[in-house]
Amino acid sequence: MTERKPKPGKQRYRRTDEELIQDLQKRIEDLKNRKAAKEIKKDPASKEATSAFRALTKAVEKSKDSSDAALKRALSESQRILAEYFESMGMKVPKARKPRARKSK
Numbered sequence: 001m002t003e004r005k006p007k008p009g010k011q012r013y014r015r016t017d018e019e020l021i022q023d024l025q026k027r028i029e030d031l032k033n034r035k036a037a038k039e040i041k042k043d044p045a046s047k048e049a050t051s052a053f054r055a056l057t058k059a060v061e062k063s064k065d066s067s068d069a070a071l072k073r074a075l076s077e078s079q080r081i082l083a084e085y086f087e088s089m090g091m092k093v094p095k096a097r098k099p100r101a102r103k104s105k
Contacts, residue, residue, distance in 0.1 A: 033090045049085070050086075059075050
């Protein structure tokens, strides 16, 4: 992307019509992806898959203290497969839910 500078004597750069169109098309595409992801999230199997992914994330974290390498490998492999599925469907990979801390004043 080229560096945009304001015209001499001006404070800000005004985007061209082509730049505005590109930005709006990108926004439309993002909205379409969000709509598709919402449809997928409504599926009960998908809801279970997200909770399974979160459970796998917790299990991987807890297995770091374990000496069973095969278990660690199996957990991380299944987590990777589910992550690939979520990304292929256009969904964000679910994050592990962690307990909230108190806000400091």
